[in-house]
Amino acid sequence: MERLTGWLYERNSSSRSKAILDVDANGRTSIDGVVLGAWRAIQVSDRIGNVPRRLTLQDGRVLETLDNDAVDRLEIRFQGQASARILHRLESRWRWAAAALAATILLGWLTIAYGIPLAANRLAFALPQTLLAMASQQTLEAFDQLAFHPSKLEEKRQSEIEALLLRAAKAADSDYDYRLVLRDGGKIGANAFALPDGAIVMTDQLVDLAENDLQILAVIAHEIGHVERRHGMQRMVQSSAMAAVALFVLGDVSQVLAALPAMLLESAYSRDFEREADLFAVALMRELSLPPAHLADFLERMEKEDGQASVPGWLSTHPPTPERLRLIREAEMPPRP
Amino acid sequence: MGGFMYDANPAISAPSAGAAQPVRLVFSGTASEYFSIWIVNLILSSLTFGIYSAWAKVRNNRYFYGSTSLDGASFEYHAKPMQILKGRLIAFALIAIYAIVGNLVPPAGLALGLLWLFLAPLVINLGLRFNARMSSYRNVHFDFEGSYGKAFLVVILLPIVTLLTAGILAPLAHREMSRYLANGYRFGTKRFSAELPLGGFYMIYFQALGLFLIPAIVPLFLWAVGGPLDFSEIGALIPLFLYAAILLLALFVRAKARNLVFNSAQLEGGHRFASSLSPWRYAWISASNLFLMVVSLGFLLPWARVRMARYIADNTMVIPASDLSGFVSQLAANQQSFGSEMADLADVEIAL
Numbered sequence: 001m002e003r004l005t006g007w008l009y010e011r012n013s014s015s016r017s018k019a020i021l022d023v024d025a026n027g028r029t030s031i032d033g034v035v036l037g038a039w040r041a042i043q044v045s046d047r048i049g050n051v052p053r054r055l056t057l058q059d060g061r062v063l064e065t066l067d068n069d070a071v072d073r074l075e076i077r078f079q080g081q082a083s084a085r086i087l088h089r090l091e092s093r094w095r096w097a098a099a100a101l102a103a104t105i106l107l108g109w110l111t112i113a114y115g116i117p118l119a120a121n122r123l124a125f126a127l128p129q130t131l132l133a134m135a136s137q138q139t140l141e142a143f144d145q146l147a148f149h150p151s152k153l154e155e156k157r158q159s160e161i162e163a164l165l166l167r168a169a170k171a172a173d174s175d176y177d178y179r180l181v182l183r184d185g186g187k188i189g190a191n192a193f194a195l196p197d198g199a200i201v202m203t204d205q206l207v208d209l210a211e212n213d214l215q216i217l218a219v220i221a222h223e224i225g226h227v228e229r230r231h232g233m234q235r236m237v238q239s240s241a242m243a244a245v246a247l248f249v250l251g252d253v254s255q256v257l258a259a260l261p262a263m264l265l266e267s268a269y270s271r272d273f274e275r276e277a278d279l280f281a282v283a284l285m286r287e288l289s290l291p292p293a294h295l296a297d298f299l300e301r302m303e304k305e306d307g308q309a310s311v312p313g314w315l316s317t318h319p320p321t322p323e324r325l326r327l328i329r330e331a332e333m334p335p336r337p
Numbered sequence: 338m339g340g341f342m343y344d345a346n347p348a349i350s351a352p353s354a355g356a357a358q359p360v361r362l363v364f365s366g367t368a369s370e371y372f373s374i375w376i377v378n379l380i381l382s383s384l385t386f387g388i389y390s391a392w393a394k395v396r397n398n399r400y401f402y403g404s405t406s407l408d409g410a411s412f413e414y415h416a417k418p419m420q421i422l423k424g425r426l427i428a429f430a431l432i433a434i435y436a437i438v439g440n441l442v443p444p445a446g447l448a449l450g451l452l453w454l455f456l457a458p459l460v461i462n463l464g465l466r467f468n469a470r471m472s473s474y475r476n477v478h479f480d481f482e483g484s485y486g487k488a489f490l491v492v493i494l495l496p497i498v499t500l501l502t503a504g505i506l507a508p509l510a511h512r513e514m515s516r517y518l519a520n521g522y523r524f525g526t527k528r529f530s531a532e533l534p535l536g537g538f539y540m541i542y543f544q545a546l547g548l549f550l551i552p553a554i555v556p557l558f559l560w561a562v563g564g565p566l567d568f569s570e571i572g573a574l575i576p577l578f579l580y581a582a583i584l585l586l587a588l589f590v591r592a593k594a595r596n597l598v599f600n601s602a603q604l605e606g607g608h609r610f611a612s613s614l615s616p617w618r619y620a621w622i623s624a625s626n627l628f629l630m631v632v633s634l635g636f637l638l639p640w641a642r643v644r645m646a647r648y649i650a651d652n653t654m655v656i657p658a659s660d661l662s663g664f665v666s667q668l669a670a671n672q673q674s675f676g677s678e679m680a681d682l683a684d685v686e687i688a689l
Contacts, residue, residue, distance in 0.1 A: 016662065100379070
């Protein structure tokens, strides 16, 4: 009824011979005319693509055959197990494959665009304060070792800036214990960043670059935005989640390759955070009845100082300055009545 | 066939030249066939939060092994998904413990890290053995026999020494690693072996340095000392540029080293191997695959993998000393030890 041809191997041995396996209408098998027994007693490997099937016979011999369709017909007729073939059926139908492709793209996009940021957001707010403090301390220590020197600003100037911070923190009405960390930025130059525990790190160079104290206040407001929205921790969670996802999809090709999309997406997430912090600063400045334009002015000044950005936009951790200026100035307009 | 007749110098048991007719590996998988297997794997793995990935790995490997044949017989992969899943759960638990402990009690994390350094060789040996035992050709399983000491030397000690000596010993470390692997594998009851010349490895690394790193570094150096070249326009892209140079270098080295190992390896009984990868072609295929995967967001991956598998198979040959029918599975020769060891419990994967 069915006839399979292939290589017949002796039990546990590599010696082989060409053989023909016949199966009659009752499922009785015979090899090269010698009766063997029922088809049901043969162990058949699952089908995958068109790779050879391995039939382990009752006596331990193995038949390797390429007659996949005949094996399938025999399995359906004498074993009746549909479950084992589900995967092959999924894999061999183009409509299924196309549907799976579409579902994968959709799922991937949902995960990246909404799933990871949402999960990171939830997780970041659930992390204990001690962890925030620890991460912050380690970051600051690293910067102190690598680039920073003690601030060279006069004490009077330092306390003036501290007063600015207190003013902004009070307006933010927050549980965080905000404090100022002034440092000589060394090769980092004019910069400011926030640590997750509420430490606002600012370099002497930034203080010198600002035209007036309100610009410094605007920068502080922006950094407070990062802390309040827990961007630092979200970023940590997101980058590990992204790395895990990328590794999952591309890991068996190249781990180096897997790091690449993770890096790109991280910059994209980071740009979102910057926009959010800008909007937070605008709101906080309004709260203080100060013109939010100071933030825009300072960003412009910063860009003039740094010169043209040397990194392409899609690699950058900050949105392009013109875009940020537009966003800030638009947000500045009082909402229509 | 008694083992002792092969214990003498393998060269003696090899028949005179002329009997050996090289047999090429054939890869018969296709991108379209593999694409649907891959996409089903991917979607089911996502829907089950990664649990299906154990099944996916088995189907994946079965497809690639089964599509690779030599002399009319294909390779087979025998691992069961539950074994893979167990291994992954163990690995996941270990990583989770390490991450949590390391975050909460940094000194304890450090101690765990050190402990891992000493456990890694053991785990790597188990993984190598599992994968070898789950692979067969012509009804005979492979095997891997390694020792803790040698594994510690090649996976921990030599890489550290290489780092400390600024890479001068990298060829030595590479050679010892290859030697450890090539002499550890078994086919049935027969051993693979390879005497790898250290000079050959140094030669490969010198060539690679000359070809990639120097052209990449010299212009940067000239710029740094204020020479006529000016890269300040593209300053931020310099790390990418260096990254590309190092990637090419690694691919070049990998192809050359594979040729060297295969061409010096043999299987007890006088069977020899040959690998004829062109480092240029290999680097081109890898680099263009990488590029296409990135621009296609990973969806050209099946095509890329099939393309690479075909190139590798096309350039790999076995030169049998005689008919390949004399092999006996270790399973039959030593039934007891096969089933009873931990290596068969779970597949432990490690990424170095």
